[in-house]
Amino acid sequence: MNINVGIIGTGLMGQTHLFSLKKIEEERLLSDTDVHIKIRGVADPDEEKLNRLKLKNVKVIDYFTTNPDDIVKDKAIDVVYIATPTKFHKEYYLKLAEKGKNIFCEKPLAFSLEDIKELILAERKYGISTQVGLVLRHCPVVWKMKQIIKENAEAFGKRLSFTFRDTQNWPIGTGLHQSDWRKDPSLAYGGSLFEHSIHDVDVLEYLFGDQAPLSKLFAKIRYVSPLTQGKLEDVATLNFEYEDGFVGNLTSIWNKAKMDERRVEIFLENGYINLENYITPFFRKLEYLIGRKKKRLNLEGITEEYRKHKNYPKMALNTGPYLFESLSFMESIIKEIEPYPGLDIGYRVHEIIESAYHSSRENQIVSFN
Ligand SMILES: NC(=O)c1ccc[n+]([C@@H]2O[C@H](COP(=O)([O-])OP(=O)(O)OC[C@H]3O[C@@H](n4cnc5c(N)ncnc54)[C@H](O)[C@@H]3O)[C@@H](O)[C@H]2O)c1
CATH class of the missing domain: 3.40.50.720 (NAD(P)-binding Rossmann-like Domain)
Structure with a gap:
C-alpha cells in the first residue's frame, strides 16, 4: 500500500x-x-x-x-x-x-x-481526518516534562506557579525564516503570540490543563515595533489561573536580539522543574528538584525513552519533533485512528489566544467555564 x-x-x-x-x-x-x-x-x-x-x-x-x-x-x-x-x-x-x-x-x-x-x-x-501542526505535542522534551510532573505528583505536592518565556528574533529574513510575510497583517493576522507562542499556549494546556482546568486569564499585549503597523503584537504577557489556584505567566517576545529560545520554570510545593535555552530539539538544561534531590536529564536519554514509549524503531537520537509529528500522522492514517493533535485541540488554543487579545483590549480578566 x-x-x-x-x-x-x-x-x-x-x-x-x-x-x-x-x-x-x-x-x-x-x-x-x-x-x-x-x-x-x-x-x-x-x-x-x-x-x-x-x-x-x-x-x-x-x-x-x-x-x-x-x-x-x-x-x-x-x-x-x-x-x-x-x-x-x-x-x-x-x-x-x-x-x-x-x-x-x-x-x-x-x-x-x-x-x-x-x-x-x-x-x-x-x-x-486532520492533524494540526502544534509540533511541541510531539517533542520528547515536552513529553518528558509531563512525565516528570505525573510520576512525581505525590512527592511534588501542590502545584504553585510557573513562568514560561518564548523569545524570537523577528522571523522575517532572519535565521531559518527567510520570507517576510509575517510582517504583513493581511497574511499573518497576529504577531509573536498568535504566530509563535501559540505553541506555548498549547504546551500549557498539555502540561497543566488536565489536572485542573484554566479558569481565568489576564493579558497585556503591546505593539511596539514600527514593523507591526499596530496590528502584529511583538510583546504579550499572559497571566493564567487554574481552578486549583495554580497561577503562572507566559511572556512572548519578538525583537531584534538574536535569542530564539524558550525557558520554563515550574514551582511545586516540594519541587522545581527547569528547562533552559530550549530551541527545538536542543536545550542547555533540563533538571528537576524534589526537596534537595536534583536530577538532570540529557537529550539523548529523553529521546530514546520517548522512542521506546511510542514503539518507534531505532533512529538518530537527535531526531527533532517534526519527524515525530509526521511519523505520528502517517501512523494514524495507516491505523485509521484520529490524528493527534486534531482540530479540537487547535480550536482550544486559538480560543485562549483570542481571549488574551480580548482581555488586553478591554483591560479585563476573562473567565473560562
Ligand atoms: N509548526 C511550526 O513549528 C512552524 C514553524 C514555522 C512556520 N509554521 C507555519 O507554517 C506555515 C508556513 O510558514 P513557513 O515558515 O514555511 O513560511 P515560508 O514563507 O517559508 O513558506 C511559505 C510558502 O508558501 C508559499 N505560498 C505563498 N502563498 C501561497 C498560496 N496562495 N498558495 C500556496 N503556496 C503559497 C510561498 O511561496 C512559500 O514558499 C505558516 O502558517 C506558519 O505559521 C509552523
Whole structure:
C-alpha cells in the first residue's frame, strides 16, 4: 500500500515536512513495513521556490506545480500538508476536505474562531481526518516534562506557579525564516503570540490543563515595533489561573536580539522543574528538584525513552519533533485512528489566544467555564 502525499507551500515548513517524510520512507520507520510514502506532488505559486527545491535533487517527488489546485484535484493523493502563509490555510483546507483528502494543517489554523468552526464542520461533513501542526505535542522534551510532573505528583505536592518565556528574533529574513510575510497583517493576522507562542499556549494546556482546568486569564499585549503597523503584537504577557489556584505567566517576545529560545520554570510545593535555552530539539538544561534531590536529564536519554514509549524503531537520537509529528500522522492514517493533535485541540488554543487579545483590549480578566 502507498500513502500518496501532496504538499502545498514549499517554504520552510513545506520542506521540513517533505524531508521528514523522505526520511521516514527511506529509513523504513513506519510500523507497517508494507506501506510506502510517495510524495506525489508539491505546489507553490512561486516558481523560484520550486526551482530551488528541484536543485536539491529530491528524487522522491513525482511532480512540481505552480498551481496548488493540481494537488487539490489529484485523485491519487490521499493526504495533503498545508504549509502556506496562514491566510491561505482555510481556503485550501475547505477545498481539500471537499475532495476527501486527509489534511495536515500548519498552525495557526485560521484567522478567527468562526473560520475554525467552518473547518471542523467540513471535517465532519466529508469524513476526513486532520492533524494540526502544534509540533511541541510531539517533542520528547515536552513529553518528558509531563512525565516528570505525573510520576512525581505525590512527592511534588501542590502545584504553585510557573513562568514560561518564548523569545524570537523577528522571523522575517532572519535565521531559518527567510520570507517576510509575517510582517504583513493581511497574511499573518497576529504577531509573536498568535504566530509563535501559540505553541506555548498549547504546551500549557498539555502540561497543566488536565489536572485542573484554566479558569481565568489576564493579558497585556503591546505593539511596539514600527514593523507591526499596530496590528502584529511583538510583546504579550499572559497571566493564567487554574481552578486549583495554580497561577503562572507566559511572556512572548519578538525583537531584534538574536535569542530564539524558550525557558520554563515550574514551582511545586516540594519541587522545581527547569528547562533552559530550549530551541527545538536542543536545550542547555533540563533538571528537576524534589526537596534537595536534583536530577538532570540529557537529550539523548529523553529521546530514546520517548522512542521506546511510542514503539518507534531505532533512529538518530537527535531526531527533532517534526519527524515525530509526521511519523505520528502517517501512523494514524495507516491505523485509521484520529490524528493527534486534531482540530479540537487547535480550536482550544486559538480560543485562549483570542481571549488574551480580548482581555488586553478591554483591560479585563476573562473567565473560562
Ligand atoms: N509548526 C511550526 O513549528 C512552524 C514553524 C514555522 C512556520 N509554521 C507555519 O507554517 C506555515 C508556513 O510558514 P513557513 O515558515 O514555511 O513560511 P515560508 O514563507 O517559508 O513558506 C511559505 C510558502 O508558501 C508559499 N505560498 C505563498 N502563498 C501561497 C498560496 N496562495 N498558495 C500556496 N503556496 C503559497 C510561498 O511561496 C512559500 O514558499 C505558516 O502558517 C506558519 O505559521 C509552523
